[in-house]
Amino acid sequence: MNLDGRKYVIIIVTLLVGIIYSIRLFYMQVVDETWTLRAQEIAEKRKEITPPRGVLFDRNKKKIVSNRTYFNLMMKESEMKNFDTVAFAKLIGWTREEVRERFKEIVKGEGTYRNKHTGKRSSNYQKIRAYPFLKEMTLEEIATIAAHLEDFPGFYEEVTSMRSYPYANGANIVGYLSEVYREEIDEDPFYKPGNNMGRAGLERFYEKELRGRKGIKYIVTSALNNAIESYADGKYDTIAKQGPPLNLGIDIILQAYGEKLLANKRGCIVAIEPATGEILALVSAPTYDPNLFIGKRNISKNYPKLLLDPSKPLYPRPLAAEYPPGSTFKLLNSLIGLQEGVITPESGFPCNKSVVGCHNHPSAGNLADAIKHSCNPYFYAVTRRIIQQNKEKSVFVDAEIGLNLWAKYMHSFGLGQNLETDITGLRPGSIPDANYYDKWYGHHRWAFSTIRSISIGQGEVMLTPLQMANVAAIIANRGWYYTPHFVKSIGQDGPLEQFKKKHYSLVDAKHYSIIVEGMRRVVHEAGGTGRRAKLKDIIVCGKTGTVQNPHGEDHSVFVAFAPMYKPKIAIAVFIENAKGGGGLWAAPTAGLMIEKYLTRKIMEKDREKIILEANFSGIK
Amino acid sequence: MRKGESIVAHFDWTLFVIYIILMIMGLSTVYSTAYNEDHPNFFDFSQKYGKQVIWVGFSLFLGLLVFLIDSDIYRKFSIPIYLFTLVLLVIVLFMPPVNGARAWLGIGTLGIQPAEFAKIGTALLLSRVISSVNIKQQTVKTVLLANSIILIPMALVLLQPDAGTFVVFTSFLFVMYREGITYDPIILKLLNGIPGFKFKETWVGTHFIPLLFVVVFLSLVTLLMSNEILTFDAFPDLQIAGFWVVMLSLSILAILIFLILRFMSSRRDRNRVVLIVIIGYILAAGLVSTVNFGFQGLAKHQKDRIELFLGLKEDPDGEDYNRNRAMAAVGSGGFLGKGYNKASVSSVESNHVPESETDFIFCPFAEEWGFLGTIILVFLYMFMLLRIIFIAERQRSSFNRIYAYSVAMILFYHFAINIGMNIGFAPVIGIPLPFFSYGGSSMMSFSMMMFILLKLDSQRREDLQ
Structure with missing residues (x-):
């Protein structure tokens, strides 16, 4: 037997292992990425630092939405020792069962994640991770607990930031925050469980700006999930950056005053700076205190209440409520009539109550006086001339052409379509065109007489209060507008691009002066319907409207702007179910608003008192 | 020893240098892995690296002692040495268990693991017994004797229990195979x-x-x-x-x-x-x-x-935790590694890989030095093993040759299993990486094993006379 050969067996086995191991090491370390990814999963943690959200300023640099520090009471099971449930329950003022329930809830519900491949959810609870046991506690609340936390290892406080509202106004504008849903986390990798997101208003529209940029810290963590050191000396870390502040066109003083005026009423006030399109105030009544929506605990307590409130405080009336504009609409029909050349400023029509009802006033011999008196038969005649221009033999075909032309004009005033402002929840209102009536009556089965109520802003015509205010702004500008918007500038940047574009109405500027004159007469001449909006040193141009309401009392409407030359404010006031016409309630309200904005003082104390005491809410 | 001739006249410097290099690499890895910011001094004896320095120093001292003793002693005293290690293996069974095994003799950090030294005793006695056997005239008795020498310490080690060392003892099968020990006497008797x-x-x-x-x-x-x-x-x-x-x-x-x-x-x-x-x-x-x-x-x-x-089956966070973490550490090293003292998975501090300064020391090394480091390490071990086989084959005395093969095969087992469990090729059984892992017993026993080999080799020519 040749034993000498056996040394080769041993040498070959040794070498073979060495070679195989070398190849394996090359594969594992150089070729295959699996283990590198696995190592990252194990040891490198991305820690995200959520910056405080951007704050909101009003037009006078008053902070209207800011941030406040809150505290979460965190728990980490792996560090808990000799946990005394009774003592802990006593400390936080709960019962023992409540504490146990909360533990179960955390283990079951917190930190669930969705498997990307299977779509299945499973609890990702880990003893070595920290979870908030109590959320969003104020400094006072945590202070009593914090002093005793050393008796409960595994519990500690963590700082978090939430909104605060120095003024309790403008809730319907700014919106609120609430915790992101699982679906949202799955959709947008920015969000992690426990993060907040803008839910309504500007918080929602400017979510991407306000949320800022998350800071990412790469840290090396131990098997017990403790941070050891920053990864690669922080080379890949990014610093959290707070969202830029939003500078609003809102005047919070005016907003607060508007909310005060509309207390115990349902309705809206929308005020716009005509020259810029910036919204000065947007009052929705009834409204709610934004402080009710700070934090999960408050929201879950208050949201259902407000949602079920029959007066619908969460409903954004100025944006979404579509009302017939009433007589304020006569202004637009006049402008179109002038542009079409079917009337002149000197046109006179008798107040013939046989076609359409009217109140008692002398027949108007010219357009300005017709506006002053808000003469229904006059504008019936004007609108008839627009719709039935006798271009076609058939009255039906003629009406079709006329109505579509009319609708085109109306669209150029931003009506019948969404005014793409920087807030969500808008409704387009309604400007009927030929198609609309074809559906109702059939093709060529209708003429002006069928649809005559559009001449006095009733019937199928619907405007939102925002659109009404914008109409006032267009007239104040004599023919053009910027899309109304809230945000003047985002940090250092100006408003969004879409708010820098001037929109012109199809009515030439020269036709506006007579309308403006009519509006002046409404407020400032004897016999005008809106004299209660009159101010001492400021010329207010306005138009009243009384919207017939088949379901109850009439709505009171007033659109206005002031001063007459170089207007600073355009306004629309809509008060639902007010007992009386536009001149009685909406006009004085608009007057007070204009006075407040332009002079910061209220001279008309009696008028203010009457408005404040009025109660149209149905609740005495 | 001839007069006037130096004690290191026929010393195998090549093997010695590899041995020293591996030890230095091991020391540096232990330092990097167990590095404690509060005790940055390499010679801080309260830290593992400081202790390892003591073990290395002590091992070199033991090596010197081994060298001063005439090589013939190891053959002559192989029986008492073997019996001594067996006695230690028996005594250790009455010690309080540490981590579930009765493997430690002594108190705390000053303990030794008799199992590590039992390998030397077994290697010496086995060499003596096989060298005295006429390969052409093997009997049932000689075969049983040779096997018993291995099986007795194996049984004692298993009682601790120490599965790793138990497996390592099977490396002697390769030695017996090389020497032509055959099971034929037993098989033929039965057949x-x-x-x-x-x-x-x-x-x-x-x-x-x-x-x-x-x-x-x-x-x-x-x-x-x-x-x-x-x-x-x-x-x-x-x-x-x-x-x-x-x-x-x-x-x-x-x-x-x-x-x-x-x-x-x-x-x-x-x-x-x-x-x-x-x-x-x-x-x-x-x-x-x-x-x-x-x-x-x-x-x-x-x-x-x-x-x-x-x-x-996969269970990366449960049953397979150790191997999964170890492989993640090794695999994430990349080509050039993460850099010295930059291991993120396998540092003692992060503690993802258990025992990362002892049985899993290959992890931090592979993570920090990457493939470049691991290929050099594999090469060094290969070189060392082949050198020992080369030394074995140049011996004139069969005792020396068998002992050298024993050393080669023990080291081979440790190398193959230890690195194998870091790359998913071997089951996770805790045995140290020779000259590299932190630990006094393994460092001293491997060093003694190595120095006995170097001593025997340096005196190989005297066997002629």
């Missing part, structure tokens, strides 16, 4: 007792290492197939258990071998051929059945461990 059997030698008895590979291979295949059920698209109702696939393959193989052998052998040998193939087939089938049904009969957790090792 020839059967009427009609008259064998002079068996392939099995002499070539037990290749046989070992066959057995391991067959077992692995059986285990891998035991949970499989094969289905066929063409015959939807047909389902074949993996076990029967193995058995069928084995039968076909047996028939093929039978036909080839029968065709090639002379008429006189044909009956023998039939007999050999039948016996071989029965033994193989028996092995496959035993492994298969034995595996099926195992308790769940035992089955799980085997399935994890074979990659039939």
Whole structure:
């Protein structure tokens, strides 16, 4: 037997292992990425630092939405020792069962994640991770607990930031925050469980700006999930950056005053700076205190209440409520009539109550006086001339052409379509065109007489209060507008691009002066319907409207702007179910608003008192 | 020793230098892994690196002592040395357990692990016994004696329990194989007792290492197939258990071998051929059945461990935690590594890899130095092993040669298993990486083993006189 050969067996086995191991090491370390990814999963943690959200300023640099520090009471099971449930329950003022329930809830519900491949959810609870046991506690609340936390290892406080509202106004504008849903986390990798997101208003529209940029810290963590050191000396870390502040066109003083005026009423006030399109105030009544929506605990307590409130405080009336504009609409029909050349400023029509009802006033011999008196038969005649221009033999075909032309004009005033402002929840209102009536009556089965109520802003015509205010702004500008918007500038940047574009109405500027004159007469001449909006040193141009309401009392409407030359404010006031016409309630309200904005003082104390005491809410 | 000749006249510097390099690399890795910011001093003896410095120093001192003693002592005193290590192995069984095993003799950090030193005792005595055996005239007695020398410490080590060292003792099988120890005396005694059997030698008895590979291979295949059920698209109702696939393959193989052998052998040998193939087939089938049904009969957790090792099951955060973390650490090293003291998975501080300064020290090394480091390390170990085999083959005394092979095979086992468990090729059994891992016992025992070898080698010429 040749034993000498056996040394080769041993040498070959040794070498073979060495070679195989070398190849394996090359594969594992150089070729295959699996283990590198696995190592990252194990040891490198991305820690995200959520910056405080951007704050909101009003037009006078008053902070209207800011941030406040809150505290979460965190728990980490792996560090808990000799946990005394009774003592802990006593400390936080709960019962023992409540504490146990909360533990179960955390283990079951917190930190669930969705498997990307299977779509299945499973609890990702880990003893070595920290979870908030109590959320969003104020400094006072945590202070009593914090002093005793050393008796409960595994519990500690963590700082978090939430909104605060120095003024309790403008809730319907700014919106609120609430915790992101699982679906949202799955959709947008920015969000992690426990993060907040803008839910309504500007918080929602400017979510991407306000949320800022998350800071990412790469840290090396131990098997017990403790941070050891920053990864690669922080080379890949990014610093959290707070969202830029939003500078609003809102005047919070005016907003607060508007909310005060509309207390115990349902309705809206929308005020716009005509020259810029910036919204000065947007009052929705009834409204709610934004402080009710700070934090999960408050929201879950208050949201259902407000949602079920029959007066619908969460409903954004100025944006979404579509009302017939009433007589304020006569202004637009006049402008179109002038542009079409079917009337002149000197046109006179008798107040013939046989076609359409009217109140008692002398027949108007010219357009300005017709506006002053808000003469229904006059504008019936004007609108008839627009719709039935006798271009076609058939009255039906003629009406079709006329109505579509009319609708085109109306669209150029931003009506019948969404005014793409920087807030969500808008409704387009309604400007009927030929198609609309074809559906109702059939093709060529209708003429002006069928649809005559559009001449006095009733019937199928619907405007939102925002659109009404914008109409006032267009007239104040004599023919053009910027899309109304809230945000003047985002940090250092100006408003969004879409708010820098001037929109012109199809009515030439020269036709506006007579309308403006009519509006002046409404407020400032004897016999005008809106004299209660009159101010001492400021010329207010306005138009009243009384919207017939088949379901109850009439709505009171007033659109206005002031001063007459170089207007600073355009306004629309809509008060639902007010007992009386536009001149009685909406006009004085608009007057007070204009006075407040332009002079910061209220001279008309009696008028203010009457408005404040009025109660149209149905609740005495 | 001839007069005037230096004590290191025929010293194998090559092996010594590799030994020193490995030790320095080990020290630097221990320093990096166990680095404590509050104790940055390398020689801070309260830290593991400081202690390792002491162990290295002490090992070198032991080495010097070993060198001052005449090489003949080790052969002459192999019996008392062996018995001494056995006594230690018995005493250690009465010590309080540390981490579930009674492996430590002494108190706290000053303890030693007798199992590490038992390898030296066994290697010395085995060398002496085999060198005194006339290979051509082996008897049942000599075979049993040689095997008992290995089996006794193995049994004692298993009682601790220390599965790692237990496995390492099987490295002596390679030594016996190299020296021509055959199990034939025992096998023939049993086989020839059967009427009609008259064998002079068996392939099995002499070539037990290749046989070992066959057995391991067959077992692995059986285990891998035991949970499989094969289905066929063409015959939807047909389902074949993996076990029967193995058995069928084995039968076909047996028939093929039978036909080839029968065709090639002379008429006189044909009956023998039939007999050999039948016996071989029965033994193989028996092995496959035993492994298969034995595996099926195992308790769940035992089955799980085997399935994890074979990659039939995944449980990266549970049962397979150690190996998964170790592989992540090694694999994430990349080509150039993360840099010294930059291990993120396997540092002691992060503690993702357990025992990262002892049994899993390859992890931080591989993570910090990348493939460049690991290939150098593998090369160094290969070089060391081949050098020892080379040294073994140049010995004139068979005692020296057998001892050298013992050292080579022990080191080979440690290398193969330790690195193997870091790359998913070996089950996780805790044995240190020679000269590299933190730990006094392993450092001292491997060093002594190495210095005895160097001493024997340096005096190899004297055996002529």
